[in-house]
Amino acid sequence: MAIRMPRIVSSKKVPKGYFAVYVGENQKRFVIPVSFLNQTLFQDLLGKSEEEF
Secondary structure, X not given: OOOOOHHXXXXXXXXXXXXXXXXXXXXXXXXXXXXXXXXXXXXXXHHHHHHHO
């Protein structure tokens, strides 16, 4: 499931309550709500990505 927020993702600034994550060789930018940090599944995903990269 993806959340599309074109104005937020294309902006250079990160709105309050969000953080930017850059992924892959092309450094694709994703803007993630800070509230996701409390989600167990999101924490697991971050842990797996840390182990791999």
